[in-house]
Amino acid sequence: MAGDTGMAGKVALLLWAQILSLAGAQTTQLLVEPPWRPAVLWDRVTLTCQGSGTAGDTTWYKDGQRWWQEGGEHFTVNERGTYTCERPGSGCSPPVKVSDDQVVLQVPAWALLEGETLTLRCWYRREKSATEVFFYREETELGRLHNGTELSLSPLQLKHSGRYHCKAWVNNGVSWEWEESVPVTVTVHGEHLTAATLTAP
Structure with a gap:
């Protein structure tokens, strides 16, 4: 994959x-x-x-x-x-x-278009282990995974634009605790993506 x-x-x-x-x-x-x-x-x-x-x-x-x-x-x-x-x-x-955060929500680094699949990846430091991961758009829960790190949304629509984050139940070597990622902004572009859209901040 x-x-x-x-x-x-x-x-x-x-x-x-x-x-x-x-x-x-x-x-x-x-x-x-x-x-x-x-x-x-x-x-x-x-x-x-x-x-x-x-x-x-x-x-x-x-x-x-x-x-x-x-x-x-x-x-x-x-x-x-x-x-x-x-x-x-x-x-x-x-x-x-x-x-270099403890838990990071990652999204693809390329432009996201309507109809495509968005993979959300909740990563935690390699020396840590997690048993449960929750994904959110704004404050709405999108899903939870047991012993997994990736959640896919498909097909993408313009309404999927927004701020996403994840939360993981992580073992830090001493105890278990919830670690939350910094929000990441996702922008879904229409089918007709222009150079002006691509270069916009």
């Missing part, structure tokens, strides 16, 4: 790039692999900066401050924070947050 998700992400990002190219837009993009947001530090996240110019022209920023990183246009993240990159001629990329 992870392979399929990765391929879908690459296809979606390729289509995104083609639409932007057709529209004549020159924008810098920050791609994340695995393609989930927010990215999590303990998932061996690789960031790749794509834009005009050469890899050596890439300037990286972490938490709003210029940040030097060997390796040019891509690297594996080893610190939590919010990252952006800049390329001459195409400007600064949208930010990518890399989280």
Whole structure:
């Protein structure tokens, strides 16, 4: 399943790039692999900066401050924070947050369209174990899983846009307690996705 998700992400990002190219837009993009947001530090996240110019022209920023990183246009993240990159001629990329929270709700990092499937992924640190996970849209419970981490919503509709979070019954090594994720905003786009929609913040 992870392979399929990765391929879908690459296809979606390729289509995104083609639409932007057709529209004549020159924008810098920050791609994340695995393609989930927010990215999590303990998932061996690789960031790749794509834009005009050469890899050596890439300037990286972490938490709003210029940040030097060997390796040019891509690297594996080893610190939590919010990252952006800049390329001459195409400007600064949208930010990518890399989280190190105890429990994180992740959604796909590509644009979500009506009719597609949305996979919600509730992750907790690898050294922890959880027996029960609850998923919410706003304050409405969507479902619960026993010994599972992913919940799928299909087919997506515009009304599925909103803020999602999850809550897990986690063993922290000493005792069991509820851990809750930070909310993540999901935007479902109509069938006719335009370059303007894709580049909107």
